Amino acid sequence: xxxxxxxxxxxxxxxxxxxxxxxxxxxxxxxxxxxxxxxxxxxxxxxxxxxxxxxxxxxxxxxxxxxxxxxxxxxxxxxxxxxxxxxxxxxxxxxxxxxxxxxxxxxxxxxxxxxxxxxxxxxxxxxxxxxxxxxxxxxxxxxxxxxxxxxxxxxxxxxxxxxxxxxxxxxxxxxxxxxxxxxxxxxxxxxxxxxxxxxxxxxxxxxxxxxxxxxxxxxxxxxxxxxxxxxxxxxxxxxxxxxxxxxxxxxxxxxxxxxxxxxxxxxxxxxxxxxxxxxxxxxxxxxxxxx
Numbered sequence: 001x002x003x004x005x006x007x008x009x010x011x012x013x014x015x016x017x018x019x020x021x022x023x024x025x026x027x028x029x030x031x032x033x034x035x036x037x038x039x040x041x042x043x044x045x046x047x048x049x050x051x052x053x054x055x056x057x058x059x060x061x062x063x064x065x066x067x068x069x070x071x072x073x074x075x076x077x078x079x080x081x082x083x084x085x086x087x088x089x090x091x092x093x094x095x096x097x098x099x100x101x102x103x104x105x106x107x108x109x110x111x112x113x114x115x116x117x118x119x120x121x122x123x124x125x126x127x128x129x130x131x132x133x134x135x136x137x138x139x140x141x142x143x144x145x146x147x148x149x150x151x152x153x154x155x156x157x158x159x160x161x162x163x164x165x166x167x168x169x170x171x172x173x174x175x176x177x178x179x180x181x182x183x184x185x186x187x188x189x190x191x192x193x194x195x196x197x198x199x200x201x202x203x204x205x206x207x208x209x210x211x212x213x214x215x216x217x218x219x220x221x222x223x224x225x226x227x228x229x230x231x232x233x234x235x236x237x238x239x240x241x242x243x244x245x246x247x248x249x250x251x252x253x254x255x256x257x258x259x260x261x262x263x264x265x266x267x268x269x270x271x272x273x274x275x276x277x278x279x280x281x282x283x284x285x286x287x288x289x290x291x
Contacts, residue, residue, distance in 0.1 A: 162213025
């Protein structure tokens with residue numbers, strides 16, 4: 001998707017407003033990385049409405065139609081590789097964004113961003129996971145319901161933009177626009193001071209393919225394996241507001257929750273429910289192309 005600088009700026013501001021509000025109104029409950037991810041994504045349809053409204057203002061009838069769906073699962077996808085330490089497997093990550101672009105010529109492009117989340121004051125990194133993200137050795141999933149084969153990522157032995165570390169601020173006073181969540185390229189002796197990109201720009205970069213890693217080859221097959229595994233084991237979490245986009249946006253800005261029906265069968269309030277893996281699928285339909 002081609003995104004102008006002014007459109008990108010307004011989409012980023014809308015995302016900043018959404019995430020900052022969700023975190024501030026629940027700040028007393030935020031203790032761990034998964035607390036943050038939970039609060040950021042359980043009502044992601046609010047951001048969907050905001051972004052569609054902005055797209056409409058900029059592009060009118062030619063605008064793409066954005067849909068967002070978040071999924072939570074109590075389990076985590078686990079992987080192993082030949083040079084792993086004494087542990088049998090490690091987490092594949094905490095949060096996966098998948099962007100599906102459906103173009104007017106019938107062609108579909110896909111992009112993905114896999115994130116391992118850390119609080120900025122948490123200096124402990126799993127060395128095996130850091131090695132996975134930094135070097136991408138041949139790996140395989142160990143979950144019994146996932147395909148039993150090795151995946152070879154075409155960037156090995158180097159890191160790539162599709163797998164990053166996400167560092168989150170811990171104090172409400174640090175929720176400065178575009179500074180409360182940053183990402184870092186996996187590297188030896190990684191720490192929070194190595195952050196080199198903002199989380200919000202990562203999300204926007206997924207849609208113009210300047211960030212993330214496009215789904216192709218074994219990377220695409222591995223990501224789709226995780227997506228199918230998550231969807232098979234859980235239903236999407238949503239809490240949609242009915243009505244037109246303008247009314248929905250006003251409602252979202254004025255209230256803490258929407259009026260729609262919560263269709264998720266799992267509780268997101270218990271501490272146990274926050275331990276797991278998040279998948280966020282962003283679809284863009286009606287992308288007009290010249291072909």
